[in-house]
Amino acid sequence: xxxxxxxxxxxxxxxxxxxxxxxxxxxxxxxxxxxxxxxxxxxxxxxxxxxxxxxxxxxxxxxxxxxxxxxxxxxxxxxxxxxxxxxxxxxxxxxxxxxxxxxxxxxxxxxxxxxxxxxxxxxxxxxxxxxxxxxxxxxxxxxxxxxxxxxxxxxxxxxxxxxxxxxxxxxxxxxxxxxxxxxxxxxxxxxxxxxxxxxxxxxxxxxxxxxxxxxxxxxxxxxxxxxxxxxxxxxxxxxxxxxxxxxxxxxxxxxxxxxxxxxxxxxxxxxxxxxxxxxxxxxxxxxxxxxxxxxxxxxxxxxxxxxxxxxxxxxxxxxx
Numbered sequence: 001x002x003x004x005x006x007x008x009x010x011x012x013x014x015x016x017x018x019x020x021x022x023x024x025x026x027x028x029x030x031x032x033x034x035x036x037x038x039x040x041x042x043x044x045x046x047x048x049x050x051x052x053x054x055x056x057x058x059x060x061x062x063x064x065x066x067x068x069x070x071x072x073x074x075x076x077x078x079x080x081x082x083x084x085x086x087x088x089x090x091x092x093x094x095x096x097x098x099x100x101x102x103x104x105x106x107x108x109x110x111x112x113x114x115x116x117x118x119x120x121x122x123x124x125x126x127x128x129x130x131x132x133x134x135x136x137x138x139x140x141x142x143x144x145x146x147x148x149x150x151x152x153x154x155x156x157x158x159x160x161x162x163x164x165x166x167x168x169x170x171x172x173x174x175x176x177x178x179x180x181x182x183x184x185x186x187x188x189x190x191x192x193x194x195x196x197x198x199x200x201x202x203x204x205x206x207x208x209x210x211x212x213x214x215x216x217x218x219x220x221x222x223x224x225x226x227x228x229x230x231x232x233x234x235x236x237x238x239x240x241x242x243x244x245x246x247x248x249x250x251x252x253x254x255x256x257x258x259x260x261x262x263x264x265x266x267x268x269x270x271x272x273x274x275x276x277x278x279x280x281x282x283x284x285x286x287x288x289x290x291x292x293x294x295x296x297x298x299x300x301x302x303x304x305x306x307x308x309x310x311x312x313x314x315x316x317x318x319x320x
Contacts, residue, residue, distance in 0.1 A: 001032040004137035004171075006039040006079070009053070009060035010046075014197035015270065016182035016190035018067065019238060024141050026068035034074035035135050035302070038064070041079045041086070042128070045121045061291055063201070066281035075305070077298035079131065084306045089123075089130035091313055095160050096126055105148055129153040134306040136169040147173050164316040167309065182238065183231040185214045198235070200274055201281060211267045212260070221258035232262045239273050 005025045013022070028034045040057045047053050057078060069076055079085065101107065104125055111117055132140055132153050140150050150173035157168040181189045184196025191197070198210055214232055219225050227233040227249040237245035248265065251257035284291065314320035 001138050002035060002136060002169075003028045003032045003139045003141065003174075004035040004037075004132055004135060005141055006037045006042075006131060007060065007064070008039045008043050009056035010043060011056060011192055012059070012197075012199045012201065013063050013067075014190055014192070014199050015235070015239075016184075016197070018200055019182055020143060022064065022067045022069075025064075028141065029068075029070060029073045032139070035137065036064070036069055036074050036076045037131070037302070038078045039131070042124065045118075045124055046115070058291070061295065062281055062284050065284055065291075065294065066277050067200075068277075071294050071298055075135075075298060075301045076294065077302040078295055081295060081299035082134075082302050082306055084303060084310045085127070085130045085134055088134050088306075088310055088313060089127045091317055092129055092133070092156050092160065093123060093126050095163060096123075096129075096156050100152060100155060101125060104152065106146075125149045125152045126156070129156045132171050133157055133168045134309050135302070136305075136309060137171045138169060139174050140171050141174040144175060147175060164313075167312050167316060183234050185210055185231070187215050187231050198270065201278055204271065207271065208267050211263050211270070214259075214263060214266075216259040222256055224255040225252040225257075225259075227252040230259070230262075232259060232266055236262070236266045236269060239269055244269075 005021070005028065007017075007021055007025075025034065025036050028036075038057055038060045040053060040060075043053055043056070047056075061078070064076070065071070101122055106124070107122060110121060115121065128149050129152065132150070133156075140153075142150055150171060154170055157170050161168055161170075184190035184194055185198065186194065186196045188194055188196060198207065202210070214235075216230055216232065230252075233245075233248060233252065236248055240248070248262065252262070311320065
């Protein structure tokens with residue numbers, strides 16, 4: 001079973017990214033054949049600063065390796081290092097109905113937010129389809145907001161197979177019941193676009209300051225509090241053992257336990273939880289040659305598999 005996951009390099013990773021994307025990728029290494037890539041070409045739909053994208057890409061590689069992606073247990077590469085994906089995207093574009101792309105929620109949502117329409121933004125799902133189909137992926141873990149893009153991939157693959165002959169595996173989405181909505185410091189869903197994140201590799205003082213600024217209600221310290229109705233506990237229980245989470249919940253319910261004390265406990269928990277990852281990232285950042293080797297090795301492995309699919313497609317469409 002081949003599992004494919006990708007993450008856009010769009011800046012600093014936060015704990016919501018870890019729970020929703022990175023942790024499931026790491027777990028997938030043990031469940032099947034993980035194909036995991038840094039989707040830097042996709043970032044071009046919203047980022048036009050070349051130096052910034054290059055820096056984000058390097059940071060994403062460091063982050064993913066530090067957080068548990070093992071290039072010896074998975075195929076791990078950078079999207080742009082496999083040019084075959086762009087070629088396949090062109091062949092797929094020629095069997096993709098415009099109406100199919102016009103119905104994509106992501107495109108309509110971005111237009112509604114004032115993002116300028118361009119062909120890259122419009123045809124994003126076709127490039128995503130190429131990412132998935134080039135490697136004959138069986139399972140694609142996605143959040144609910146990306147489910148439609150996997151459905152578009154299935155539609156494109158079925159149409160191509162019907163027109164030219166069976167070549168593509170029809171992928172199945174695996175929907176993550178979002179750990180679920182990880183709250184940010186303002187109570188909304190944690191997101192870089194809201195500026196409400198707890199960043200995994202933030203300096204100690206910065207992380208502590210953000211945690212201490214988590215929005216809570218004005219219930220007095222001595223009064224009982226419902227642990228299910230505050231963001232501090234919601235984040236804490238995602239990382240704590242069941243026993244520790246139960247103890248914090250009991251403290252809230254008993255009264256005499258303030259949000260400030262809970263925030264200090266949350267800080268200690270997160271700082272210790274990510275300490276091994278932080279140490280590993282610092283070591284990786286000192287070894288640029290190793291990062292280049294990982295990147296090249298991963299691209300070579302991905303290309304060797306992808307070219308088999310692309311050669312079949314070339315023959316079928318008549319360009320070879």
